[in-house]
Amino acid sequence: MVIATYRVIDNPQALAKRAEGIAVGLTIGSWTELVQTRHQQVALHCGQVEGIEVIDEVSGGRVIAEISIGYPQANFDGTFASLLTTVFGKLSMDGEIRLIRLQIPNQLAAQFPGPKFGVSGCRARYNVETRPLVMSIFKACVGLTLPELVEQFEAQARGGIDLVKDDEIFFTEAYATPEARVVAYRAAAQRVAEKTGRETAYAVNLTGPVHQLQQRAQKLAELGAGALLVNMVAYGYDVVAALAADPEINVPILAHPAVSGALYGGDTYGIEADIVLGQLARMAGADMVIFPSMYGSVVLGEAATARLIGHLRSESVHRPALPAPSAGIYPGLVPQLYRDFGNDLIVNAGGGIHGHPGGPAAGGQAFVEAIRAVQGGWSLADAAKESDVLRQALEKWGTPS
Structure with missing residues (x-):
C-alpha cells in the first residue's frame, strides 16, 4: 500500500x-x-x-x-x-x-531510478572527499555573448570553487547554446586549473522541448558537462527519471526548485515542500537538490527543512542525495551551515560570491577559507586575520547573531 x-x-x-x-x-x-x-x-x-x-x-x-x-x-x-x-x-x-x-x-x-551518483558519487566526480562542496551561481547571463560568459565563468573558477551553475532562467540560445557553453567553459576551467590546481565543473541548464531533452543531455554529457541543471517541477519528475535512468547520461543531475512554490506555497492547499523537493526529487534521480534555505528572503522554515533533509538522507532503496540550501548564503554563515546540515552539503551562493568587494574570485575564495577554518577548528574571526578575502566578506555581511 x-x-x-x-x-x-x-x-x-x-x-x-x-x-x-x-x-x-x-x-x-x-x-x-x-x-x-x-x-x-x-x-x-x-x-x-x-x-x-x-x-x-x-x-x-x-x-x-x-x-x-x-x-x-x-x-x-x-x-x-x-x-x-x-x-x-x-x-x-x-x-x-x-x-x-x-x-x-x-x-x-525501487521502480523509480533514484540518484545515479548520490553523495559518494558526486564527491568522487568533483574530487571533494572530506568537506562540503562549494557552488557558485551565474549572475547576469541572459543577453551576454559567449566571450563575456567565459570571462564570468573564469572569474568564478579562480576562486577555487567546485561547481559553477547556470541561472535556471537561462533558456535563450541567441548568443550561446548550451553545447557551446560546455565546450568553452571546460576549456576555461582547464586554463584556470593550470594556475590553481583545481578544475571547476559546470552545471549546464538543460533546456529545450521535452522530447529532445534526453538526446541533448547525452550530447552535453559527451562534451564534458559537469552536471545537468534541471528545472525539475517545470519539466516534470518523469522527465528527470528518464534522464537518471539513461546510462548514456553519465553526469550528476542538479535539481532546481523553480515553480515548486506553486505546489507547496499554501498552508491549507497543495503538497508539503519536503515531498515536492525531497522525497520525490530523490526518487526521480536528483543527485543534488537545491531548495530555499532557512536564512534568506525565501524561507522554508526549520521543520520543513528537517523533513526535506530526512528524505534526502534516510535509509532507502536509493542512494542519498546532496542538499544545496540556496538564497541568503554568505561566508559568515558557514559555521551555521555545518551545524544545520553537517558535512554532506553543497554551499551554494550567488550574491555572496558576486557581491564580494574583491569580485567573484575573491568571493569564492572567501567561502573556501571559511570552510577550511571550520574544518580546522578555528573561528572565522581568527581565520580572517590570515585571510584578506575572508576578512572583507565578514566586514560586508558579518556573521549570524
Missing part, C-alpha cells in the same frame, strides 16, 4: 464520509455504479481508510484533521504521473486539503 496522509479542514461529523469518498473516488470511482458481479473484481484496487485524527479546532465548529488513505500498489505503473494523479489528482481541487505525507513501500520505490 501507498499511504497518503492529508490535512483537511471540515466539520467533524463529515470526516468519515469524506475519507471514504477519497478512498473510493481516487481508485475505483464508485461502488454504487458497479453491478454486483464486478465488486469482487475491482475490490483489490479500492483504496482503504487507514486513519482519521482530529488535530485542532478552528472557528465555525470545524476541525483540522489528518486523513490517511491506503492505495493498493497494483494501481501504480512506476511513473510519477500515476503516483501523483492517484494520490492527489482531482483531490487537489477539492477545497482546503493538503498532502502532507507519503509512505511508499520499497517495492514500488
Whole structure:
C-alpha cells in the first residue's frame, strides 16, 4: 500500500464520509455504479481508510484533521504521473486539503531510478572527499555573448570553487547554446586549473522541448558537462527519471526548485515542500537538490527543512542525495551551515560570491577559507586575520547573531 496522509479542514461529523469518498473516488470511482458481479473484481484496487485524527479546532465548529488513505500498489505503473494523479489528482481541487505525507513501500520505490551518483558519487566526480562542496551561481547571463560568459565563468573558477551553475532562467540560445557553453567553459576551467590546481565543473541548464531533452543531455554529457541543471517541477519528475535512468547520461543531475512554490506555497492547499523537493526529487534521480534555505528572503522554515533533509538522507532503496540550501548564503554563515546540515552539503551562493568587494574570485575564495577554518577548528574571526578575502566578506555581511 501507498499511504497518503492529508490535512483537511471540515466539520467533524463529515470526516468519515469524506475519507471514504477519497478512498473510493481516487481508485475505483464508485461502488454504487458497479453491478454486483464486478465488486469482487475491482475490490483489490479500492483504496482503504487507514486513519482519521482530529488535530485542532478552528472557528465555525470545524476541525483540522489528518486523513490517511491506503492505495493498493497494483494501481501504480512506476511513473510519477500515476503516483501523483492517484494520490492527489482531482483531490487537489477539492477545497482546503493538503498532502502532507507519503509512505511508499520499497517495492514500488525501487521502480523509480533514484540518484545515479548520490553523495559518494558526486564527491568522487568533483574530487571533494572530506568537506562540503562549494557552488557558485551565474549572475547576469541572459543577453551576454559567449566571450563575456567565459570571462564570468573564469572569474568564478579562480576562486577555487567546485561547481559553477547556470541561472535556471537561462533558456535563450541567441548568443550561446548550451553545447557551446560546455565546450568553452571546460576549456576555461582547464586554463584556470593550470594556475590553481583545481578544475571547476559546470552545471549546464538543460533546456529545450521535452522530447529532445534526453538526446541533448547525452550530447552535453559527451562534451564534458559537469552536471545537468534541471528545472525539475517545470519539466516534470518523469522527465528527470528518464534522464537518471539513461546510462548514456553519465553526469550528476542538479535539481532546481523553480515553480515548486506553486505546489507547496499554501498552508491549507497543495503538497508539503519536503515531498515536492525531497522525497520525490530523490526518487526521480536528483543527485543534488537545491531548495530555499532557512536564512534568506525565501524561507522554508526549520521543520520543513528537517523533513526535506530526512528524505534526502534516510535509509532507502536509493542512494542519498546532496542538499544545496540556496538564497541568503554568505561566508559568515558557514559555521551555521555545518551545524544545520553537517558535512554532506553543497554551499551554494550567488550574491555572496558576486557581491564580494574583491569580485567573484575573491568571493569564492572567501567561502573556501571559511570552510577550511571550520574544518580546522578555528573561528572565522581568527581565520580572517590570515585571510584578506575572508576578512572583507565578514566586514560586508558579518556573521549570524
